[in-house]
Amino acid sequence: MRGRFISPLEIPMPSTVGSTPRIALYPGSFDGLTFGHLDLIKRGCKLFDRLVVGVAANSRKNPWFTAEERMEHIHLCTAGIPNIEIIQIEGLTVKAAVDHGAQFILRGLRAVSDFDFEFQLAIMNHEVMPNVETIFLATSPEYIFLSSSMVKEVWSLGADVSRFIPQPVLEAFERRRAAGA
Ligand code: ADP
Numbered sequence: 001m002r003g004r005f006i007s008p009l010e011i012p013m014p015s016t017v018g019s020t021p022r023i024a025l026y027p028g029s030f031d032g033l034t035f036g037h038l039d040l041i042k043r044g045c046k047l048f049d050r051l052v053v054g055v056a057a058n059s060r061k062n063p064w065f066t067a068e069e070r071m072e073h074i075h076l077c078t079a080g081i082p083n084i085e086i087i088q089i090e091g092l093t094v095k096a097a098v099d100h101g102a103q104f105i106l107r108g109l110r111a112v113s114d115f116d117f118e119f120q121l122a123i124m125n126h127e128v129m130p131n132v133e134t135i136f137l138a139t140s141p142e143y144i145f146l147s148s149s150m151v152k153e154v155w156s157l158g159a160d161v162s163r164f165i166p167q168p169v170l171e172a173f174e175r176r177r178a179a180g181a
Contacts, residue, residue: 021049024104024135025097027089029056031063032152033073033169036143040108041074043137045081052100053078054089064152064176076168094129105132110139110147 026044030037030053044051053074057067065073067088074086089096097105105125107118122134139146146164155161155173162170 020103021101022047022104023050023052023100023102024048024106025052025054025093025100025102026106027054027056027093027096029061029063029148030070030074031061031065032148032165032173033070033077034143034146034148034151034165035163036108036110036139036146037074037148038077038166039140039143040106040137041078041084042081044106045083047135048083048104048106050083050085051106052085052087052097052102054087054093054096054100056093057088057090061149064181065172069172073166073169073172077166092128094125094132097132098129103132105134107134107136108139109136110144 024044024047026041028037041051041053055067055070055074063070071086071088078084078086085100087096087100093105097103105122107122109115109118118136122136125132125134151161151164152173161173165173
């Protein structure tokens with residue numbers, strides 16, 4: 001009997017055949033959560049059984065918001081997504097991945113400028129913890145030039161950034177300005 005063509009859509013995903021759930025850690029500073037971050041979160045939640053968003057506590061980027069505030073921003077903007085967990089990362093990202101049962105690290109790639117750093121990071125993480133694979137998602141085209149640092153810079157100079165960051169984050173920006181920071 002000739003074999004029937006099986007569409008890739010008919011092949012069951014591992015999670016649906018009772019194997020280990022696929023868990024990814026999406027680490028970052030998220031200091032000024034943008035619609036670019038949220039796009040990656042939503043796409044990651046569709047790809048994996050569980051997405052753990054890891055907020056780096058010790059960011060070298062001189063953050064505007066505490067890790068708790070950044071976690072709260074993500075929490076407010078992802079209400080209704082059932083398979084998301086938000087954690088704080090203190091030390092090594094790969095260790096946080098293993099501690100939370102994640103087999104994958106999810107990162108976003110925007111322009112070529114992201115590539116060199118992300119490539120080095122992925123290779124180093126693989127050296128440290130070979131069982132954890134880094135997965136890259138290309139940015140959605142509308143967010144290709146969107147970064148937290150750029151948004152903070154233009155906001156400081158008086159630009160309207162409501163197209164780039166969700167309302168709870170915009171309100172946090174405004175509170176920060178009202179406090180004279
Ligand atoms: P980090 O300080 O670790 O780079 P960021 O908060 O700047 O943290 O970014 C976290 C992750 O989100 C990174 O993988 C980054 O490439 C990705 N990212 C940030 N902005 C965008 C965007 N506009 N589109 C796609 N991915 C993005």
